[in-house]
């Protein structure tokens with residue numbers, strides 16, 4: 221999906237890896253962080269509908285579901301009409317999901333649907349938004365080799381796995397095929413990416 225550039229972008233939980241040209245928020249004053257704020261303290265220090273894109277990259281897995289729901293509601297408040305919320309998380313069956321002992325929530329490709337407007341299970345998540353899931357995709361890092369030659373092999377193999385998973389994800393009725401590829405593979409990192417669009421319906 222191509223999302224237009226030159227937009228006002230917020231990167232929540234940016235760490236030292238802020239999205240270029242974004243306003244970065246984190247609860248630790250790391251280099252590149254513009255606003256030091258706890259994601260569990262509401263409201264965040266921004267006006268309504270101030271951002272065209274909001275990123276939460278490898279952040280929501282650090283929270284329990286009740287807090288994730290509140291973060292979604294807050295992102296909805298901050299997003300402009302037709303704005304995008306872009307989320308990445310490690311897939312539950314990839315090794316990276318369990319390296320960090322501070323992770324509290326785990327996800328499959330289908331988990332994003334639970335926050336999507338009109339999904340039959342969306343009522344579980346207690347959110348009051350009209351965010352619609354418009355894309356589910358992935359990025360794979362098979363083995364994370366450090367040596368140059370092995371790195372090339374890693375990149376090549378990772379791309380092949382990525383294509384297989386993306387093909388499996390096209391079959392919307394059965395995304396678990398994609399989850400099963402990840403479960404069988406013991407990959408270092410399979411990163412799930414969800415893109416939500418704010419619909420601007422009457423809530």
Ligand SMILES: C[S@@+](CC[C@H](N)C(=O)[O-])C[C@H]1O[C@@H](n2cnc3c(N)ncnc32)[C@H](O)[C@@H]1O
Pocket residue numbers: 232233234235236237245246247248257258259260276277278279282
């Ligand atoms: C795994 S790092 C991801 C950093 C960056 N987004 C990236 O993709 O490389 C998680 C980040 O979330 C931040 N974080 C965790 N809990 C937070 C909280 N309660 N409020 C604000 N930031 C938080 C951490 O400080 C850390 O920078």
